[in-house]
Amino acid sequence: MKHIRIAIGQINTTVGDLEGNSNKILSCMKEAASKDIDLVVFPELSITGYPPEDLLLKPHFIKENFKCLKNISQKTGDTIAIVGFVDEKDGDIYNSAAVICNKKIICVYHKMHLPNYGIFDEKRYFKPGLRNALVKTKDFSFGLNICEDIWTQQSRIEERAFSKAQFLVNISASPYHINKIREREKVIGAKAKRFGIPIVYCNLVGGQDELVFDGRSALFGKDGLVIAQAKAFDEDLLIFDLDLSKKQKKTHSKTKPISEYEEIYSALTLGLKDYVRKNNFNKVALGLSGGIDSALVACIAADALGRGNVLAISMPSRYSSIETQKDAGIIAGNLGIKFHKISIDNIFGSYLKTLSLHFKGSSPNIAEENIQARIRGNILMAFSNKFGYLVLNTGNKSETSAGYCTLYGDMAGGFSVIKDAPKKLVYELAEYRNKREGNDIIPKSVFKRAPTAELRPNQKDQDTLPPYDFLDRVIDLYVEKNKGFDEIVKRVGHKDIVKKTLNMIDRSEYKRRQAPPGVKITPMAFGKDRRMPITNKFTPH
């Protein structure tokens, strides 16, 4: 057989939805069978969704997942399918791939390299497999492995095993972050070249809590170039013919490049959409202040869920300027989303009156500021409880890092869409969205205005924080690159400001611990990615 026809079933699974995921697999298999496909491939843990986390500790979860695999295999014909599932043996479980056809499981591979860093906890659950999979059918033979396996330095034994294969199949659940696609194409392309065989790379797509899987499954030629590529951030059934003759022609790269901002914006949109839908919500509410952060979140929400499913509430106080209030109305109008304006001033007054006896003699400080932010949180949650909206938090990574945000106030919400986007990127994404539209959904005044929380007269973010450009550089070095104080000062100068900034970051861990999840878009996001103790006296600065 010189050519075989392969399909990659790049599906959007949901963690724990064994039946729903099985149905997606079965429906792709049906389509594949109707199109004369020889081999159809599904992502890592396609039956359970990824990552199933502590569901894996429930024995009945493992059993149900196995039932689903049996059920799927019962429905196979001549088309070979590769499905990700959890195998169990002698009380241990394995991150596994089953090769099935003609109602039989013909081979099971156990993932050998288990990632246990960053957002990954696979050693918490799985035993590593000990044997490579070389699958021989009557017409062709291929190697099979799972995600991390292909990112790892292969041992001699592994390399030898694959030397007899005509191609390699890797099934993955590889989460998105900025530039990951270039990293991925480099690593997998290099492996294809090294083994001298094509690689069929099947990645998951969809959002799961903090993670977005970007899809972009691909066929890599033996020269390392991408020959065919599935959609980014969407389901796809990618079909191609694979030339198995030794004299495979030179290939041309067929990656589908998208701009960095389009990519990030798509990741945020899919992450939000899937969180909302997979948690059985359909509409969201957010506070629209007239500032850049909530403006961007409103755009993403309207794009993800449809403008009819987004409620924006402007909640001015005595410190809100006419300009920001006006901008909030314009943005909502441009997007065509629902919009309420609710003054918090009477409620704020009643707090001040109730607390006047206890606060007597103290001058207004952060207490009075945070009361306002928490009134807004309370109002948004009241709309959530009354009408079923999921509340979106609109904080960015710069303020989350520095703790420049109010617990239970602007931090309130079920999902924090742009929590991993530094302030500079927020502006860039807003600009991208305006450009895409061809006109200013977000008015120019929003870009020009100095950032302000408007919780006291004439307040500016820069009264408390270093300039955002500087702050974002420090965050990049300290949070994402784990650099120490001396190294950071060497790079950016301003010893005293760096010291103050690192202190702000360290001291805000308790706030971040209570933050809702949001879409990871950088190599190091807050959340499962960065597990810092709250109680922590390490301050070498």
Place this chain on the structure above:
Amino acid sequence: MKHIRIAIGQINTTVGDLEGNSNKILSCMKEAASKDIDLVVFPELSITGYPPEDLLLKPHFIKENFKCLKNISQKTGDTIAIVGFVDEKDGDIYNSAAVICNKKIICVYHKMHLPNYGIFDEKRYFKPGLRNALVKTKDFSFGLNICEDIWTQQSRIEERAFSKAQFLVNISASPYHINKIREREKVIGAKAKRFGIPIVYCNLVGGQDELVFDGRSALFGKDGLVIAQAKAFDEDLLIFDLDLSKKQKKTHSKTKPISEYEEIYSALTLGLKDYVRKNNFNKVALGLSGGIDSALVACIAADALGRGNVLAISMPSRYSSIETQKDAGIIAGNLGIKFHKISIDNIFGSYLKTLSLHFKGSSPNIAEENIQARIRGNILMAFSNKFGYLVLNTGNKSETSAGYCTLYGDMAGGFSVIKDAPKKLVYELAEYRNKREGNDIIPKSVFKRAPTAELRPNQKDQDTLPPYDFLDRVIDLYVEKNKGFDEIVKRVGHKDIVKKTLNMIDRSEYKRRQAPPGVKITPMAFGKDRRMPITNKFTPH
């Protein structure tokens, strides 16, 4: 040498406080030297504190920890010391124990068995060691290992290595949960018997975020019995003479049993005290409703921090009964803590008025209930922001499991003291505290009253939840024992109620993700212990 004198330095370290921890080690070493001690032993990772989590990913943290070890070793004389630290070799790091004396590091052992389950993530950071440590001095020889090593089935090689030792030293950071001490004594006692040598077991003491280490370091005789034991829940320098002659006499168990409730109460007290102090607070504020949960938390807070450092605020609304308001005042009076009474009714009224236009036509529901809870959260946080109190959350495990609590309302706070205590245990601990006092700090009426959130007229917890006895059994089976629906129904019956309860537990994951940390006292606490996805469609019930 037939006898040697050993000291166990059961110290309370703080994560990241390299200098403070080093000073504690040095001061114990000084005392040991003055008392003719041959060997002084400190807990696992005594230089860094345990668990240092992602601090371990900072190269400058590892460097600083090594500097501290060198500094400590420079100050050693004839007394041998064993200190826990992080070793580094070729870019990998190891959970390590250094044997030091006469200004030299004479041996370094790398932990071989790395726990990566429950609250443990050691494989995220450390490489496992490959070699046993058998330390020979001119006068005696001993085996050395670290925590999990002794809980694991030893290989032949390990057993053989220790056959030449006169005793074994294990340095640990073994966190507390109910009954852990019995488990621990069984496991370590069995190992002493199996190896036929005494075991010097040094455990950490103190609170760190969700964890409490209970100390109770001990000398186990070769017959497996405890010969000497250090204090529970407190620092201690336990000194004893170890008979190295083959004809060691039969020993008598010298454990210091404490009652289950005293033990749990002590764990909660130490956990709270250390969280507050190690995070540089000294006073706490809590809402005192007149119910059993906040009453117990007030007692624990007064015991942990001193009554002068506790502020209780009663925040009645139109739905608060005269009786609960009265009981709140009595409890505060009995404890001698500061007490304010602040009606939330005007504020509540102003919310209703502000929202009246939007809520028109809808009947009062959970939205209006939660507004009240969130007003209370806002007031407590205002006291925190104004005067520097750390706010305590007073929710118990039963309501946290079922989601019977309000995000940003009663869930607000920096620390959640009894979050791992089921309702039944809350009553038992309150009773224990009353008994210990010899009179009713918490009035009988609080025990007799049916639990109520008082957020609408005549509300009772049991309008929404199954009876607490039943709920607690389901939580035990589902959360702590990971049993499935069928198994739970088999044990407790009431299929429909079990189904409803499991749904409540599953659907509340998003709330728990935003909850503050609190003291782990059961084998399976919410938090790092139980890592469930929020987005999760696994509902086989």
